[in-house]
Amino acid sequence: MNQYFKLPKLLITSFLAIAGLVFISSCNNKKSGNEIMIGLAEVNYKPDVGLDLVGNYRGDDYASRGIHDSLYAKALVAKDKRGEKVAILSIDICMLPKESIYFLREIITSGSDIKAENIMIMATHTHSGPKPDLNNPKAKEFLTRAAGAVFLANERLMPTIISAGRSRESRISHNRRLKAKDGTTHMCWEKLEPGYIIEPWGLIDPEVITLTFEQEGRETGVLVNFGCHATTLTGNNWLYSADYPGYLAESVKRVKGKDFVSMFCNGCCGNVTQVDYRIGFPDTFQECQRIGYMLGVSAMEAMENSVQLQGDIVTASREMVALDRINISDERIEWAKKLMKIVEKEGMPPIQADGMPDAYYAKSWIEMREKQDIIDSAEVMVIRIGDLAFVGLPGEIFNEFGIEIKAKSPCRNTIVTGNTNDKRSYFPTKVSFTQGPEGFTPYITGYETTPGSTLYEIGSGEKLAKSAINQLKKIF
Numbered sequence: 426m427n428q429y430f431k432l433p434k435l436l437i438t439s440f441l442a443i444a445g446l447v448f449i450s451s452c453n454n455k456k457s458g459n460e461i462m463i464g465l466a467e468v469n470y471k472p473d474v475g476l477d478l479v480g481n482y483r484g485d486d487y488a489s490r491g492i493h494d495s496l497y498a499k500a501l502v503a504k505d506k507r508g509e510k511v512a513i514l515s516i517d518i519c520m521l522p523k524e525s526i527y528f529l530r531e532i533i534t535s536g537s538d539i540k541a542e543n544i545m546i547m548a549t550h551t552h553s554g555p556k557p558d559l560n561n562p563k564a565k566e567f568l569t570r571a572a573g574a575v576f577l578a579n580e581r582l583m584p585t586i587i588s589a590g591r592s593r594e595s596r597i598s599h600n601r602r603l604k605a606k607d608g609t610t611h612m613c614w615e616k617l618e619p620g621y622i623i624e625p626w627g628l629i630d631p632e633v634i635t636l637t638f639e640q641e642g643r644e645t646g647v648l649v650n651f652g653c654h655a656t657t658l659t660g661n662n663w664l665y666s667a668d669y670p671g672y673l674a675e676s677v678k679r680v681k682g683k684d685f686v687s688m689f690c691n692g693c694c695g696n697v698t699q700v701d702y703r704i705g706f707p708d709t710f711q712e713c714q715r716i717g718y719m720l721g722v723s724a725m726e727a728m729e730n731s732v733q734l735q736g737d738i739v740t741a742s743r744e745m746v747a748l749d750r751i752n753i754s755d756e757r758i759e760w761a762k763k764l765m766k767i768v769e770k771e772g773m774p775p776i777q778a779d780g781m782p783d784a785y786y787a788k789s790w791i792e793m794r795e796k797q798d799i800i801d802s803a804e805v806m807v808i809r810i811g812d813l814a815f816v817g818l819p820g821e822i823f824n825e826f827g828i829e830i831k832a833k834s835p836c837r838n839t840i841v842t843g844n845t846n847d848k849r850s851y852f853p854t855k856v857s858f859t860q861g862p863e864g865f866t867p868y869i870t871g872y873e874t875t876p877g878s879t880l881y882e883i884g885s886g887e888k889l890a891k892s893a894i895n896q897l898k899k900i901f
């Protein structure tokens with residue numbers, strides 16, 4: 426009987442061996458992450474010294490004086506097996522109006538096979554970057570160089586393992602809207618008497634999300650998502666600097682190597698800053714480094730705890746959301762015109778560290794009044810890369826919206842960014858407009874809710890968040 430069972434036994438042994446190899450191969454294929462190709466790149470976009478700085482009120486002189494640290498454009502390009510591609514471009518700059526976004530998209534589409542509607546572009550929001558004024562040929566030159574990061578990333582597409590990690594960092598960001606004893610709202614940069622402030626009006630989002638990219642058996646880059654204004658350097662600084670996001674990249678590179686790409690995507694930080702009102706406003710490069718390095722440690726902690734993602738779909742969605750503009754009343758216009766007559770005689774107020782002078786609001790209100798009846802629209806964009814989502818929101822949107830979108834997203838790994846695909850000023854929450862007594866004098870309910878700082882009617886931020894959540898549900 427043993428003779429009769431020799432052949433089947435050999436067959437069984439062979440089958441088990443082959444099955445084992447298939448299983449191992451299957452595991453290896455799962456590990457390899459070959460379903461989606463990723464390309465990463467960074468480019469020093471080198472704006473000319475002398476271009477205006479953006480992000481702080483500087484009186485009549487905005488011209489940059491030199492370079493403290495380099496400004497980068499960093500890109501991620503993803504491609505699925507169908508050939509569908511998306512691109513995400515993050516630039517060390519304060520803000521990018523829609524005209525600059527269109528300019529960048531046109532450059533990228535003309536030199537690549539990536540569709541314009543599949544390109545998401547965001548600003549890190551450093552207040553020490555150049556003005557992207559398309560009327561200035563020098564601005565077109567540095568924006569063109571920034572677009573080069575996408576071209577380079579597109580050339581580097583290869584099979585990639587993507588892993589998502591999380592940590593929490595609550596020591597470097599603070600809600601900058603402060604509740605005073607008399608019920609008024611004040612900002613963290615104001616000079617306030619001890620004991621006058623009770624507490625901040627809102628919270629922060631301490632979540633740090635990282636995406637680690639492994640290619641050809643080694644980690645080649647990381648994307649870090651965290652929400653905090655990059656305003657460590659005030660109007661007293663005249664040098665180009667990436668602010669703390671630059672030091673974040675430096676800290677990661679010191680551990681991972683100089684060729685490691687560290688890409689920062691700022692979150693919803695409209696009402697979140699690095700300033701602790703109880704301490705003050707240190708505006709030094711050492712403070713930039715402290716914040717950047719602390720965030721770097723938290724990012725590397727998240728990388729260590731990361732989990733590999735799956736999925737094989739790359740796609741993009743976007744919606745133009747209709748927005749009603751703020752109504753500028755007759756009372757406001759009367760105040761604005763009176764003040765502008767004084768400005769015509771005396772000139773604009775001198776430089777100040779943060780916030781805006783009343784003259785800025787007077788000028789803004791006159792301009793806003795002229796088009797207040799024209800309905801506007803703003804772009805909300807969602808990108809899917811496998812089991813990963815990116816939500817791009819325009820302007821400086823309050824952190825509560827980012828928290829809400831992540832909580833309601835059908836995709837666990839959802840990265841939400843502000844200052845994406847347009848600048849559009851501030852998008853406060855509905856409740857923030859009630860944080861203080863009624864009135865039209867600037868700063869009565871805080872800087873971000875003052876007409877001129879915000880351009881749209883109450884509830885506009887909620888509309889953007891709703892659009893993002895609906896798009897996420899459709900593409901997942």
